[in-house]
Structure formats: structure tokens, C-alpha cells
Amino acid sequence: MNYEAVIGLEIHAQLLTETKIFCGCSTRFGSEPNTQTCPVCIGMPGVLPVLNRRVVEFAIKTGLAMNCRISSYSRFARKNYFYPDLPKGYQISQYELPICEKGYIDITVDGTTRRVGITRIHMEEDAGKNIHEKDCSLVDLNRAGVPLLEIVTEPDIRSPQEASAFMKKLRAILRYLRVCDGNMEQGSLRCDANVSIRPEGSDELGTKTEIKNINSFRFVEKALDYEIKRQIRVIRDGGEIVQETRLWNSETGKTESMRSKEEAHDYRYFPEPDLVPLEIKREMVEEIKAALPELPDEKKARFVRDYKLPEYDAEILTEERSIAEWFEEAVRLGARPKEVSNWMLTEIMRYLNETGKEIEEIDLRPPQLVELLELIKGGTISRNIAKTILPEMISTGRPAEEIVREKGLVQISDTSELEALVDEILSKNQKEAQRYREGETKLLGFFVGQVMKATKGKANPKIVNEILRKKLS
């Protein structure tokens, strides 16, 4: 029997607000432990939470971008459990009435587009961090109260590849909206997965397990792949799936049992009495909607339509808002879209991947790329020379012309100079010239190579080709 997987995801996205969700403390990452705290976020007696308006705006933005209904009336709830990094003994979250419901995100895997439902999006506060030392445990509450969005999907995902594509799309949207930096390794984007399997074609749901600690994009596919295979193995061996929470261990590449259903917490949710219900006015939603940026899907469609780019190019260029904007600026300055795309998808992306930098962090700006393309177009340098100097332009930000001049890389297009050089090469390689004339035309490349070698790549390849053909015919 063949099995199919049923997967739903629960994502936590840390919001890029300046201050925490219920107090004025900074959300900055990486400060000395317990330096970004106040009586409110460390849960002292008698203090009260006050909701950060920006968090509500970010939640609405995200909900709209994910096609959700924005609730006009929503409220906070307390999720009760004891843990040292949870200073109040409860987390302020949302339960019965979340701010966003019933949305979706479309994903494309192997050319097929599928719609993944978003059940709900809600606002909540993050917990602190426990630090375990040899003979004691310490608590750092800098992160306590940092705003989070919890995004819950319907069990609409059918494969690890789809899950991965969903996470990439979700991350792209969050980054487009500038509400979350989407860094899974640093924990600002976290993903838990509910996984079950069932016989292909069945409508019933099998017993699910929850996978936690998937702490990198690379592991979304790996962890789910492992868990699905594990579940199939259990069923094929005549066993049963136990409803439980499992932890992904990236070192062993396996999921490991963490706690069973019986050990699961009873969170005793109830409405948070310290905060009044949140009433969201239609005008506020409309205002936020009007200010939404163009999102990855729309942008991609527009790039294909307006710039006649292949789907593949458009897909990659629109994954990041900043890259798409960089591209469009270069095109606006007069460069040919496909030409810009080619350079960005190869040399520039390679540099970004290798250095881990964002495009706005490099010194190369669109006008400089356009200038380089002009030099090629005008015949001042060859495409190959351009490739060799681009890395320097990227890392130093120096203009192309300056580098070309300094290194003497101006293309040789002078016909008489090149003719003399070709004559010299042909006389040195008479045997090969003879073979060419006898029909071995692929030797043309050999002669071009010789000319390039002699000119250190500066010869205008078009002119060299013409002269060679003429002299060898």
C-alpha cells in the first residue's frame, strides 16, 4: 500500500518592532542577559501589560498578505504553565478570538500550484531563555515579551517539498512586509510540524505527531522526510502511531520522542482580564491594506509580463523584496531586463550566497552595474572581461571604468592591429590552418583562444572571429 503524508505547520515569527509587546523594553537581540527588562516583562507583582500598537499593525499586515479575514473583535488569553523562563507563570497569547482567520498561501512545487489554508494568525509574547551551566541554571529574560505572531496552517500540505516551499513563501512574505527577518537559525522564525500518514486516496486522518525544534530551512524537508518514513515503517511493521511530541535532532538526522499525549500540558486558557478586548476599526484595516507593498506572487507575475523574463528568473528575483527592487532600479536606468537578470542570477547572487550578505549591504549599486553593461554594449570591454572585474566592483564599489582603465583592460577593436596579430598566429600554426581549410572548422575556437591569450583577453571576440574567417577561407 502507498501512503501519503498529511502535514500542518505552526510557525512562530518574531516581529521587528522596536519595543516589546506589553512594555517599552527594547527587543534588540544579543544584549547582556537581563539588561532589557522592566517590572512588566519580568512579571513583578501588581504591574500590568499595555499592548504595543505596532504589533497589532504588523499582525493585520501579515493577515492581509496571507488573505485572512481580520477580526473586528479579538481578545487576548492566558496560557498557563510553569517554567523558569516564563516570568508570570502564564503567556499572554490569543485563543478563542485570534486577530486573523481563514487565509491561504499559494505554493508551487514542480510546476504545480497548490493552495495551503491558514487557519489563524495570532499575537503573543515570547518567553525568556534558560541557560544551563554545570552546577546551576540561569534565566535570561531579555527575550521575554518580544512580540510573536503564531501562524497555523490547515493540514493541507502533502509532502516535505511542499512544506519547504511553504516555509520559503511564508518567509518571503514576512520579509516583504518587513515584519520579521525570517532567520530560522537565530530563532526569529520557528516551525513546528504536525505530521500523520494515511493510505493514498483516504479521506481520514491518521494519528499525528508534532515535530519541534526544526531550527533551519535545510531541516524542514529532512525532518519531515525522516518522520514520514518512520511512521510508514511503524505501520508496515504492524505497529501504531503514538500521539506525541517529537524533537528533531539535527546531529543524528532523526526525530526523538519528547513527551506523550498523556504528559501534554493542560494550559487552562482563559480570557486575559488585564487587557480589554481589541476592537479593530474597518478604517484601520483599509489604511494598512492600502499601504501593503506588492507581494512576491504579484511581483513575479508582473516581472514575467512586463519584463518578459522567464518564470525561473522572475521567481528568484522576487524571493527578496530588496533584490527585486535592485533589479527594477537597474532596468529603470535603461539596462535590458534579461541582461540585468543574467548578471544578478549569476555573479551577484553567487557573491551574496558566499558572503551571506544582503544585497543592500554590498557596495555595488544598480547604476554601477548599468555602467558596466554600457561598457560591454559600447565595445569598450568584452563580456569575459566584465565577468572578471565584477567581483571587484561588488566588493569595493569602484566604478567599472576606473578598474578597466587602471588595469588596461580596454578591448582591442583596432582591425589592423588584430589582423597583424592573426597573421602572426596563422604563420606559427600552419598545420592547424591547413586542417581548418580541409574542413575541420571547429579549430576556429583554437585560433580565437590563441588571439585571446596573446591579448590577455582584451581582443574584441567579434572582430577576431571575422578576421579569422576571412583569412582562413
Next chain:
Amino acid sequence: MELYNSGIIEALDLMDSGEVSPEELLDAVFQRINSVEDKVKAFVTVTKDRAYEMLDEAKGERGALRCIPLAIKDNICIRGIPTTCSSRILKNFIPPYESTVTKRLKEEGYLLVGKTNLDEFAMGSSTENSGFHTTRNPWATDRVPGGSSGGSTAAVAAGECLAALGSDTGGSIRQPAAFCGVVGLKPTYGRVSRFGLVAFASSLDQIGPITKNVADAALLLGIISGHDPSDSTSAPLHVKDYTALLSEGIRDIKVGIPKEYFIEGLDPEVESAVKDSIRHLGSLGCSVKEISLPHTGYAVATYYILATSEASSNLARYDGVKYGFRAESKDLLEMYRETRAQGFGAEVKRRIMLGTYALSAGYYEAFYRKAQQVRTLIKEDFDNAFREVDIIITPTTPTTAFRIGEKISDPLQMYLNDIFTISVNLAGLPAISIPCGFDSKGLPIGLQLIGRAFDEESILKVAHQYEQSTEWYKRRPPL
């Protein structure tokens, strides 16, 4: 009259006329504390040094409470002064922040005399649940002062301060005010900021004044009321000058008497005093009619589900991790268990368990949600009644002050003490308790006046005019 027996407005007059200096007033209060505190035990912490420091700062200032010595219930945070909630678990806790109410009092120049005793975390009706000691009723020191603000009401009655602040979750200002023969006002939920009030049940808690007369209560209410950006549940509404409104006519005021409040278990002497008061109000020009609050019988049960549910969550933060008491232990689980086992008293534990149960999976619908629905019905009872009448009058308590130890072993009997005050918290309404007589044992009897939401003005002016036409408020305990 002894200086320590004066109220706020009297004392302000004496100081303004130069008859008495602020030092003399403060000295008189501390002399009184010296001579009676052993018998009354109203305070957890007496802050004499702080009071004289504040005197130096306040002298010559023109605030509305210039140099007036007040006591504050010990569940209200004052920067740099221990705030214990009369619990071992917070015995050494000193807040690095100031409650909004005391900040506002300070701006008007008050002097902090001390922090008063309460039932641990405001859970109780007698102060017998204090983790430290039981406060005595100044009228009969073998009797309870009521609770949970029993320390504040006893201190006011005994002349150990001119007035005090308390907090009221199910009657914790009004019931002890009735037992101690003083005025206690629970404002509308949202009228006064809760920032800095250590939470018992967040949707019910409200801070209010405890005073020797109604005019002082009006004065304090005006100072502590009003929107506070630090408390999202505080109402962004204009605060009237209550003092100026006290003498407005009450002839057009319609008074409702709920028949459900005159029931079996109501002490005949209390009933008779309350009925006399109602007749007296009639003679002052109010019209009186019987009304019905049909869901009154469910109030106590509803309250003990909602209040304990919220409390079970509010008290989760006392875990030994960050501040307060921490028990010696070998691991985390033991630290939690021992800290809370040793740090909390029996009543607090009972309520944490009740509330945890009511919120648990499988019980939430039957208990918490049902109680919320009944809460709405109780509120609607009042909405309906207030279509016919302007204020509602009831006894504050079914009996006068009981003996220390009399009810401590029977929680249900203790809970029934709040039978007349609890509905008001569930409905979020303002209510005041004022002295309206004494029983044959010489113990004070309290009259409760309940108003519409955010209409403190009506109950204050009726209470004031009733008070001023009687002698009850002038009596002082024979300490």
C-alpha cells in the same frame, strides 16, 4: 476632640487656620499608633521615617492632601517600601516601582504612615488569613475587623491614620468598613487605576478609600480616579469634583430596596437598623421602592469560580525564581513545590486549587464559562433595576463583626459574609458602606449604597446627606 480622631477635611482646616501644625498632626498620629497598635495590630509595616521625610518635602506645598497622614493596604506597591500582601512568599519584597494611586496621593502631599494588614493576597473576610498576624476590631478586640482590608479599616477606626486605601474584590473594603464603623467606597471597575495593586482577581479588583466620613471619601476618590495609560482597563472618562457635588439635592433620587437581600441569616438587629435608615432616607426626600435582583442567589458561587480562576493564574508568578521567598530544594520541581507549599497559607492554596480546577480541560465549560454567563445575568439584573431607581440600598453584611476564630474553620460560612457585597464586583458597580447604627453589643452596622456604573456621585451625595443627619459616624471605639 483628639487630633488623631479628625478626618482629612477637618485636619486640613486645622492646619490651614494655623491651629495645628503638620508636625503636631503627624506626632499625634504616631503617638496614637504607639498607644493602641499593640491592641489593634493594624499594620504590617509602620513607616515612621518615611512619613517624616515626606513631611519635610510636603511642608509648605499646596496639594489637596498637604501633610495628611494616610495608611495604605499592603497589597499596593510603594517604591522602596516592603509590599508583602501579608504573605510569607513576599515577606522581603520591595517594589522598585510606585502604584498609580500612591503616585497621585504623593503629588497631593500625603504622608505614608504605614502599610496595613490584610488577609493574604486579599483572600478573606477577617484578616485571620494574614501570614503574619490577625488585626483586632477596635470596637471589640476579641472580634475580627473584617477583611480583607481589615488593617486599613481598623487603623482608620482606631485613629492610627486619618484615612486609608484598601482594595475590594468581593467586599474587601465595604465589609471591614461596616465591621469597623467607618466609610468604605468601592469605585466602579475601571474608575481607579490598578497599576501597582498586586492582583487577586483582575476583573474584580478595585482600589478605594476608607475614611471617617463621606466627604473625605469623595475627596480621596477624586484624587485617585481617572485614566492611567499603564492600566488598559482604566476608563478614559472625565472625573467630577465629587466634593463639590455632595450637597446637591437628593429629593429626586429614587432608592431601590432589593427583596432578595432581606433573607434568612440576616441578623435582626442589622435588618432593623437598615430599615430605620431607609425610612430616614425617605424623610430626607428620597423615594423608596422595592426592586428585584433575581440572580442574587448565584452570586457567591459565580464569584468563587471567577475570582479563584483568575487568582490561580495571577499567583503563578510566585515560584521562587525571580523575587520573594525561595525554599531550599534539590531541583526545579521541588523548588516550585516547596516554595509554594511553604510560602502560601491554607486559604490561598485552597483558592489556587479551586481556580485551577475550574479552568481545567473538561471543566472549563461547566464552571468558568457558565460562571461568566451568570455574571452577565447578574449585571443585567442591575441594568434592569437601574431603569427604575437611581441607587440601591442594602445591608453591607448579614451580621456585625464576629469573634476571632469563629468562622476560620468553616470557609463556606466565611464566604457567606460577602453575600451582599459580591454582586457589586461581578457587575463592576460603585458601592459605599457607611455606619448606620450599632447592635446591642455596641458593634457598628453598615449600610451599603450601590450606584450605576461611573455614577459615584449619586451614592456619595445620598451617603453624605444621610451621614450628616445622623450621629453614627461621630462615634469612636472605646480603645
